[in-house]
Amino acid sequence: MSVRQVLRAATVVASLAFVAPASAQTLRYANQGVLNSLDPYTLNESTTHAHLGHVYEGLIARDQDLKIVPGLAESWETPEPTRWRFHLRKGVKFHDGTPFTADDVVFSADRIRKPGSNLQTRIAADVKVVKVDDHTVDFILTSPNPILNSQWDTWYIVSKKWAEANNVVDPTPAAATTPSYASLHENGTGPFMIESHQPGVKTVFKANPNWWRKPEHNLKEIIFTPISSDATRVAALLSGEVDVIEPVPLQDIARVDSSPNAQVLKGPEIRTIFLGMDQIRDELLYSNIKGKNPFKDVRVREAFYRAIDVEAIKSRVMRGLSTPSALMIAPQLYKLHGEFKRAKYDPDAAKKLLADAGYADGFEVTMDCPNDRYVNDAAICQAVVGMLARIGVKVNLLAQPKAQYFAKVLNTGGYQTSFYLLGWTPGTSDAHNVLYEIMGCRNDPKSSRGQANLGGYCNKTLDEVAAKVLVETDTAKRDQLIKQGFEIEQKDFGYIPLHQQALAWGVSKKVKLRQRADNQVLLYWASKQD
Amino acid sequence: MLAFTLRRAFQAIGVMFAVGIIAFSMFRFAGDPVSQIVSIDTPPAERAAVRKSLGLDDPVVVQFARYFGNAVQFKFGMSYQFRQPVANLLMERMPATLELATVATIISMVFGILMGVYTALKRDTWLAKLFQMVSLIGISLPTFLIGILLIYLFAVTLGWLPSFGRGEVVKIGWWSTGLLTVSGLKAIIMPAITLGLFQMTLIMRLVRAEMLEVLRTDYIRFARARGLTTRAIHFGHALKNTLVPVITVAGLQFGTVIAFSIITETVFQWPGMGLMFVQAIQNVDIPIMAAYLLTVSLIFVTINLVVDILYTVVDPRLRSTVSRPH
Numbered sequence: 001m002s003v004r005q006v007l008r009a010a011t012v013v014a015s016l017a018f019v020a021p022a023s024a025q026t027l028r029y030a031n032q033g034v035l036n037s038l039d040p041y042t043l044n045e046s047t048t049h050a051h052l053g054h055v056y057e058g059l060i061a062r063d064q065d066l067k068i069v070p071g072l073a074e075s076w077e078t079p080e081p082t083r084w085r086f087h088l089r090k091g092v093k094f095h096d097g098t099p100f101t102a103d104d105v106v107f108s109a110d111r112i113r114k115p116g117s118n119l120q121t122r123i124a125a126d127v128k129v130v131k132v133d134d135h136t137v138d139f140i141l142t143s144p145n146p147i148l149n150s151q152w153d154t155w156y157i158v159s160k161k162w163a164e165a166n167n168v169v170d171p172t173p174a175a176a177t178t179p180s181y182a183s184l185h186e187n188g189t190g191p192f193m194i195e196s197h198q199p200g201v202k203t204v205f206k207a208n209p210n211w212w213r214k215p216e217h218n219l220k221e222i223i224f225t226p227i228s229s230d231a232t233r234v235a236a237l238l239s240g241e242v243d244v245i246e247p248v249p250l251q252d253i254a255r256v257d258s259s260p261n262a263q264v265l266k267g268p269e270i271r272t273i274f275l276g277m278d279q280i281r282d283e284l285l286y287s288n289i290k291g292k293n294p295f296k297d298v299r300v301r302e303a304f305y306r307a308i309d310v311e312a313i314k315s316r317v318m319r320g321l322s323t324p325s326a327l328m329i330a331p332q333l334y335k336l337h338g339e340f341k342r343a344k345y346d347p348d349a350a351k352k353l354l355a356d357a358g359y360a361d362g363f364e365v366t367m368d369c370p371n372d373r374y375v376n377d378a379a380i381c382q383a384v385v386g387m388l389a390r391i392g393v394k395v396n397l398l399a400q401p402k403a404q405y406f407a408k409v410l411n412t413g414g415y416q417t418s419f420y421l422l423g424w425t426p427g428t429s430d431a432h433n434v435l436y437e438i439m440g441c442r443n444d445p446k447s448s449r450g451q452a453n454l455g456g457y458c459n460k461t462l463d464e465v466a467a468k469v470l471v472e473t474d475t476a477k478r479d480q481l482i483k484q485g486f487e488i489e490q491k492d493f494g495y496i497p498l499h500q501q502a503l504a505w506g507v508s509k510k511v512k513l514r515q516r517a518d519n520q521v522l523l524y525w526a527s528k529q530d
Numbered sequence: 531m532l533a534f535t536l537r538r539a540f541q542a543i544g545v546m547f548a549v550g551i552i553a554f555s556m557f558r559f560a561g562d563p564v565s566q567i568v569s570i571d572t573p574p575a576e577r578a579a580v581r582k583s584l585g586l587d588d589p590v591v592v593q594f595a596r597y598f599g600n601a602v603q604f605k606f607g608m609s610y611q612f613r614q615p616v617a618n619l620l621m622e623r624m625p626a627t628l629e630l631a632t633v634a635t636i637i638s639m640v641f642g643i644l645m646g647v648y649t650a651l652k653r654d655t656w657l658a659k660l661f662q663m664v665s666l667i668g669i670s671l672p673t674f675l676i677g678i679l680l681i682y683l684f685a686v687t688l689g690w691l692p693s694f695g696r697g698e699v700v701k702i703g704w705w706s707t708g709l710l711t712v713s714g715l716k717a718i719i720m721p722a723i724t725l726g727l728f729q730m731t732l733i734m735r736l737v738r739a740e741m742l743e744v745l746r747t748d749y750i751r752f753a754r755a756r757g758l759t760t761r762a763i764h765f766g767h768a769l770k771n772t773l774v775p776v777i778t779v780a781g782l783q784f785g786t787v788i789a790f791s792i793i794t795e796t797v798f799q800w801p802g803m804g805l806m807f808v809q810a811i812q813n814v815d816i817p818i819m820a821a822y823l824l825t826v827s828l829i830f831v832t833i834n835l836v837v838d839i840l841y842t843v844v845d846p847r848l849r850s851t852v853s854r855p856h
Contacts, residue, residue, distance in 0.1 A: 036613065200805075
C-alpha cells in the first residue's frame with residue numbers, strides 16, 4: 001500500500017467519522033391543532049395524517065417533492081388496466097414484532113372501507129383485494145383507474161393480528177360509545193413508535209430501532225405539544241423551548257426571521273383558495289334581486305372575476321405570501337398549469353359587463369366566509385367586499401367560525417349560500433378530483449359528483465371530459481383532457497380562483513428540515529444539532 | 531339548621547338544572563359537530579350515518595332527556611373529538627386547573643394582604659403609591675395581554691421561565707401534580723400570577739379600605755391609649771378584624787378563578803379543563819362542553835352552599851332567623 005493510498009484511506013475514515021450522526025437528539029414540535037385519535041382511519045385530515053405518518057406507513061410513500069415512491073410495497077405493475085399487482089417488501093416488522101404480510105394489506109383494505117372509517121374513498125367499494133402469496137397482493141378493479149394508488153401514502157397499513165387481539169377490527173367510529181384501544185395505541189411499521197399519548201396535551205414519539213429503512217433523521221424522540229395560542233407558540237419557538245412550530249402567523253414572520261435562533265420556512269401550499277357563486281337556484285337566498293339569479297348570467301360572473309385584484313390581495317392581505325392562481329388547482333399538482341392565464345383585473349370592463357347584464361346600479365348579495373379556517377380568510381373577504389363595492393355591488397359579509405360556516409354552506413346544511421370563500425386541496429393530489437367534486441354537476445343525487453360544488457356550477461360537457469379523464473391511462477393524453485376541462489370552466493367563469501396560500505413553519509436554526517408542499521410536517525427528514 | 535341546609539341544597543339543584551337547560555339550548559347554535567368530525571370531502575351519506583350514530587337526528591326533547599338523564603348520573607358520554615369518556619378526560623384535566631387556581635389564590639391572598647396592609651399603614655410613601663398603581667394595572671389590563679407580556683419578558687427575553695405547559699408532572703394515585711418538580715414549579719409561576727393578578731388587586735384594595743376603617747374605630751384608639759405596641763395593634767387587632775370579609779371574598783372568588791382560568795390556560799397552553807373547553811367549542815364537542823359547564827356550576831354552587839352554611843355557623847344570629855320561627 002503506497003503512502004498516498006494510506007492517506008486516502010485515512011481521509012475516508014476521517015470523513016466518515018465526521019459525517020457520522022451526532023448523538024441522538026430530542027426534537028420538540030408544536031402545532032396549533034391537536035392530535036386526537038391514533039386510529040389511522042378515524043379522521044381524513046392532513047395534519048393527522050402527518051402525525052400518524054411517523055408511526056404508520058402505506059404501500060406507497062410520497063417523497064419530499066410529493067412524487068410517488070415505493071413504501072411498504074417494493075414495486076407494482078398493472079398487468080391489465082383493471083388489475084394492479086403490488087409486491088410487498090420482505091422483512092418488515094410491525095412495532096410489536098409481527099412480520100408484515102399480504103394478510104395485513106387485505107385486512108387493512110377491508111377495515112378502511114368499513115362503516116366508521118372516514119377514509120372509505122381511499123379504495124372504491126367495488127375493488128377486490130386478493131392475496132396472491134405472502135408478499136403479493138392484487139387489486140381487481142371494475143373499470144380502469146390510473147390514479148388508484150395516488151392517495152395510498154396515507155392509507156396506513158394496520159396489523160391484522162394486533163387488531164384482532166385488541167378488538168379493533170372495526171375502525172374507531174366518530175360516535176364510539178366505548179373507548180377504542182386503537183385510538184390510544186398504535187402498531188405501525190414506521191420510523192417512530194408512540195411511547196405515550198395524552199390527547200390534546202402531549203404525545204411522545206420514540207425512534208424505532210428496527211425500522212426497515214435507514215433513518216435520515218438523527219432523533220431519538222419527538223415530543224409533540226399542541227399550542228393553540230399564536231403568540232404563545234411563537235414565544236415558545238423564540239425562547240428555544242420548541243424546535244419546530246406550524247404555522248407561524250403571517251404577522252409574526254418578520255419577527256421570527258429577525259431572531260437569532262429561529263427562522264421561517266416558507267413555500268406555496270397546494271391548497272387553492274377561491275370564491276364560488278350560487279348558479280343553481282332560480283332566486284338567490286341572500287340578495288335584493290328577487291325573481292331571478294344574477295349569477296346565472298355569465299357576464300355577472302365575469303364582472304365579479306375581473307373586479308377582484310388578486311395582486312392587491314397578495315400584497316395587502318397576505319403580506320406577499322400567496323401565489324395568485326389562474327386555475328382551481330395548484331401548479332405542483334398539474335403539469336400544464338403554466339398554460340393558463342387569469343382574466344385581467346379590469347374594474348371598468350367589469351362595470352360595463354354588469355350594465356350589459358342589466359345591473360348598471362349593481363345589487364346586494366351576502367357573502368359567507370370562515371374566519372378561522374384559512375390564512376387571513378376573513379381579511380381576504382373584507383378585501384373582496386371593498387373591490388366589489390367599486391363596481392357597485394354591495395356585499396354583506398357574514399364571517400363566522402368554521403364550525404358555523406361549514407354547517408351552513410356544505411351539502412349537509414343545504415348549500416345555504418349565495419357567494420362564498422372556500423379552500424380546496426384535492427385529496428388525490430390529482431386534477432380529476434377538482435373536475436369532479438368542485439366542478440361536476442350536482443344533478444345526479446345518486447352519485448357523489450359535485451358534492452363540494454357549493455354553488456352548483458354545471459356544464460355537461462365538462463362532466464363528459466371528467467369521465468374520460470378518470471379512465472385515460474396515457475399521461476400525456478390525460479393532461480390534455482384535464483386542460484380541456486379547465487378551459488371549459490374558465491370560459492364559463494364558474495369560479496373565481498384567488499391564490500395558493502403560503503406555508504409558514506417556524507424552525508430553530510439548529511434543525512434542518514425540508515418543507516413539503518402539502519403542509520405535512522414530517523420529522524423523519526429532520527436533523528438537529530446539539 | 532338541617533332544614534336550612536336542605537333548602538339551600540334544593541336551591542343549588544335548581545341552579546344546576548337551569549344551567550343544564552341554558553347550556554343545552556346553546557349547543558344548538560354552536561355549529562355542526564359532524565362537519566368537525568369528518569373531513570370536508572366526506573360524502574353526504576357517510577355524514578348522515580355519523581349524524582345518526584351521534585343521535586343528532588332525534589327530536590330535541592329526546593336529545594334533552596337523554597343528555598339530562600345521563601348528566602345526573604355523571605355520565606357525560608364520549609367526547610366527539612377524543613373518542614374517550616368525557617368523565618375520564620375531566621378527571622385527567624381537573625388537577626391542572628385546581629392546582630393553578632389554588633396557587634393563584636394563595637399568591638393573590640399573600641401579596642394582596644401584604645400590599646393592602648402596607649398601603650393602609652404607610653399611605654404616603656412612594657412604595658404605597660407604586661402598589662396602588664400596580665393594582666390599577668391589574669384591574670384594567672385584560673388577562674391574556676398580561677399573560678403575553680409576561681411570556682415575552684420572562685420566557686423570550688430573559689429565558690427564566692417556560693412559556694407554555696405544565697412542566698414535568700408526578701402522579702399520585704389519579705391526581706397528577708406539577709408542584710413536586712422544579713420544572714413544574716417554574717411552569718406554574720407565570721400562569722398563576724396572570725390568573726391571580728385581578729384577585730390580588732381586589733384583595734389589596736379590600737384590605738386597604740377595611741384596614742383604614744378599622745384603624746379609626748374606638749377599640750383601636752383604646753388600645754393605643756393603653757400603650758400597646760403599634761405592632762400588636764396593627765397585626766394583632768386591626769388585621770385580624772380585617773380578614774373576615776377578605777376570606778369570604780377570596781372563598782367566593784375561587785369559583786371565579788376556576789372559571790376565568792379558560793383564558794389563562796389558553797394563553798399558557800395549560801392542560802386544564804378550561805383549555806379543553808376552548809378546544810371543545812372550536813370542535814363543537816358538545817359532551818365536553820356540557821360536562822365542563824355542569825362541573826363549573828357544581829363548583830360554584832358548592833362553594834356558595836359551604837359559605838352560606840359557614841355563615842350560620844359563624845354568626846348565630848343568622849341561624850336563629852332562618853331556621854327557627856319566633
